[in-house]
Amino acid sequence: MVLNSNIPDGPIEKKWSEHRFHMKLVNPSNRRKYTVIVVGTGLAGASAAASLGEMGYKVLAFSYHESPRRAHSIAAQGGINAPKNYANDGDSVYRLFYDTLKGGDYRAREANVYRLAEVSGSIIDQCVAQGVPFARDYSGYLDNRSFGGAQVSRTFYARGQTGQQLLLGAYAALSRQIGAKTVQFFDRREMLDLTVVDGQARGIVVRNLRTGAVESYVGDAVVLATGGYANTYYLSTMAKASNATAVWRAYKRGAAFANPCFTQIHPTCIPVGGDYQSKLTLMSESLRNDGRIWVPKKSGDTRSPSQIPEAERDYYLERLYPSFGNLVPRDVASRRAKEMCDKGFGVGPTKMAVYLDFADAIKRNSKAWIEEKYGNLFDMYHEITAEDPYSVPMRIYPAVHYTMGGLWVDYNLMTTIPGLFVVGEANFSDHGANRLGASALMQGLADGYFVLPYTLGNYLASTKFASVTVEHEGFRETRASVQERVDRLMSIKGKKPVSEIHRELGKVMWEYVGMGRTAAGLTKALKLIPEIREQFWKDAKVVGDPDTINNELEKAGRIADFLELGELIARDALHREESCGGHFREEHQTPEGEAKRNDKKFAYVAAWEYTGDARTPKLNKEPLKFEYVKPSERSYK
Amino acid sequence: MNSILAFYNSSIGKKIMMSLTGLFLIIFLVEHLVGNLLLYANDGGHMFEAYGAFLVSNPVIRTIEIVLFAAVLVHALLAVILWYRNRQTRPDKYELYRLKDNTPLASRTTIITGSVIFIFLVIHLDSFFLPTRFGAEKVSSYELILMKFANPWYDLFYVVALLLLGYHLKHGFQSAFQTLGLRNRKYTPLIDGLAFIVWFLIPLAFATIPVYFYFFQQATSAVLMGVH
């Protein structure tokens, strides 16, 4: 496998514009002759499908939801970054580039990150024109806030529902194209395989979730916009149906999977209540601005928090990081919380939580002040836990929240399979080892609106396509393998509901491939995951009929893929003998317990290549060069 | 023409016609009430009769009268059409449907209160409008009132119908403004204030008339009865 990043030559600030100039164009009247398949219609997929349809391509868009508006992009709360410098605080494209690259702990490509920063301003323009009701100040101009530890105010937001508003903007743009018949939308279709003909991605095979029919669709290029794989961990902040099947099938057809171990854990989630729990709810990080995190000094203390005197409380973040205190980055806060709980200092019924206490802030200011600032979050917490956070400290615990890894793509967002493009969270490209707040929405829309429409055209204009129909041998083979897999899942007839097996996988992933990873733990995970997988194929119970809506069958297929992907995550984590961003190896830390990167040995993208079910995947390396920003150590002391 | 048809065909178009006719009928009610209050002059119906004669002889009023009847018919007919169509939108009913938790009773019962009001209207017109306007011999409307309201059952029906009219208007008045797009944060308090006058005070004032005649004009009516 050859990994050619196709990064254009020239100075970083000129790369994208030069590249656009040199790209081949498809004549507007010829565009309707090309069919583009877009799988997934969240932020990245909907914006890509809408833009391509508007340009004149024939677009087929697919979603396992009934409506594109249900995609999980909708749940993003905080905001979207753009270096508009409206706050006149010294922001610039270069600064956003620098912050994002540094925030990613120097494990992303400079050229990609620069381009992201460069086009991000246009995203805001586009969304405002679409009618996205961003927050404004009394002058009527757009308001900004600082977010995720950035020193400038560059985050645009729409209350706590920025993701929703941006997605609905992209959904509206897509709806317009569906109405204009340039895009055909296929709802409740789940992509179960990719068809590669003569080395080119030429189509997909989907299961119609309403009828169970296995259908195939031919195109000249396939775009995957299917999101992240955090549900490998079972409990995460992901939506229930978020899955890795599309990218995993593509991986098995020859697309490299990059940096799977780069997962992000968010420190302030509502902790797990019991076995019934289906997902974790995130609460904005901003809570840490005024809340103090603590655990009892005595391990196993069962007193209620109000009975624990000040002297017997351990405000461990303030103790360990005197200058940053409770505001240390996400990964540090998360890791320390887990460490406290593992040592037995955890609180609450499950002992897997720490306190986030607002008593001092209420005393210092007032209850009304807190209410004004965090009222909706406090209400949400109250609604879920039935505890009043104004009088009892909140209980919080970290949860998997985002995956930086994904299918490997070059500068043009194309994978190692020609004609297969990946956009949004599903690719690995821009966040390195750690994603900064308000950057996910930015990347999804940058890819969909402003990058892919160019690079895809270049591919179509410079490629020869053989005439292919659904009766082509390649499609027959993919259809047969999809059908065989569905039949196989239905015929296991074991005893265990698939959700239970998923939960078992999640426990292993969280325990050994979660926040603090060790060689021993990862090795153990590599032994346990195949065992669970084996048990799945022997003992899973998939009930119902394959010819109507069957959530169990859908779940089973997704879990089967998580069971393979989980192993790759562990393998990648084991091979990466350094700590960086969301990947923390206990063996590689400074004496103060900070992440210790190894730029000499690991300044590369790990792109895993599928070599067969029974064989170990092959590791390919794309070296990362830093010409503009010299890697430095992160310190929050 | 096409756009008028499209307007009529649209759900909002029909509702707008409902609200316009409804508001027109409310204006009529006000006018009618002002006339009726002359009955309290205690002058043996002199002023009231003079007012009636003016209405009959004035060509403008006579024209408006036709519009008035048209408005009643359009309002009633559209109500039935909308009610029927709305019923078709949920062929499979809920096993349990707690609409009452979410909506005021007045809003849920407009078709019933409206139907009673329609019946009332027929009886009312038959009692007073037809004999005074088209009767073979000339009758005094004041005497007619005295006679009709001497019947306690007739009075009771009037009072009930008028209270239901109030209940109908309790929903209808604010609803008309909502449908015409005139309800917003700025005007809602004003509309709500006016609504109280319209749905409570006006029907109440109407309802006092049969009561007044039954209890306080019994003597007069007995005299009249004796005369005839």
Add this chain to the structure above:
Amino acid sequence: MKFTLKIWRQKNQNDPGRFVTYEVNNISADASFLEMLDVLNNELVQKGEDPVAFDHDCREGICGSCGMMINGRAHGEGRSMATCDVRMRMYKDGEDLVVEPWRAKPFPVVKDLVVDRRAFDRIMQAGGFISVKTGAAPEANAVPVPKANADEAMDAAACIGCGACVASCPNSSAMLFVAAKVSQFALLPQGQPERRERVERMIEQMDKEGFGACSNNYACEAECPKGISVTHIARLNREFLRAEFTEKA
């Protein structure tokens, strides 16, 4: 906690469907309504029975996938909540719960509690957008928007398209859904050029789908998980009147 559930079961669109009664025990008071159904489904799977199908995804009240009639209320007890936000502690231990799909002619039942809400998408396709080409937008701060307008547009834009307004309306009217979008764009300068066509097309499509007329009952506002106000319906009516009775520019 334990509950007796009377749930609507319907294999597909052609099946007449029926209620089936189930018992669930040992339900945590902190469990959400959907997690309670997960527990039931897990038991059904273990017994080899077909689990109850229901739409759901984000489970934090924003995707709009979930929605069912619980004891006669759209999204169950409580106000301003989607079904996934409803916690079992809001019900009495041992309570009987009737669980039904949204019922409206334009929302046919697909399976059990899953209904087809594509009618909403078709209304959006008819005009629920501002036609700006990718890349054709002016600088974001070129046009100021009064803060009050932006805030009210945001109130309307909070709609999650769950269909509770239709489900709770005695006329199965979609006015609150349509109003939320029309109102959002009518309040913003960016929405002005297509103001007339937008409202006309969306209302035409809404009527074509078979949703009922609004009779200003306001059940929609009472059941809307995002608390969207019926003043947006007033604005929709105003927009419609304006479009119908003014000259095309």
